[in-house]
Amino acid sequence: MLKRDWGSVYDDRPTPQREVPEGESVDGKERWLARIAKHYRALLELLGEDPDSAALEGTPDRVARFWDEFINYDPGRIGTTFDSVNHDQMVVVKGIPFFSLCEHHLLPIEGVVHVGYLAADNVIGLSKIPRIVQKHAHRLQLQERLANDIVHELAQHVPDALGIGVYIEATHACMRMRGIRSEGTMVTSVMKGNFQQLDVKTEFLTMAGVG
């Protein structure tokens, strides 16, 4: 199978190494959660709050479980590919909603992702594309890196694709809550292969409903 070179992008930060690897014992997971909760207790105290008050009782444990849910999210199976019936056919999955957390402020990023690619011999199951998006959204992120991560993972599964495009529209709580308090939506796009050609890019953005 022809394997195209998609270039290396945003490999500046390795995948996080967690202290509790997947499949770790329940005991190990509980200890990990307890350690996170302990840090949140200390944080609440530093913020002048009383973590033992009725209002905040249980908050450190709940926040610890949130992190478990966020970081250890299971996107399900991603790797199924099929032979393509029609060559040169553009596949677009649009409006995939996601939540992530920005790595600069640990505040929410909320938005939608549109993903398209031009299949050669292989296509990936349509339900797998939202899973790829969720997999990479469930870690501390930058919007630009998220777009690149999605392109890269998709390219692993359809390495002979003629082109891949990812377009993300998102709002960042760190922009809306602090600093300039801007209401703007941030738009990021990554176009690889023949998606860099104007006609192909335009077809993708039109199909995604943003062109």
Ligand SMILES: [Zn+2]
């Ligand atoms: Zn931020």
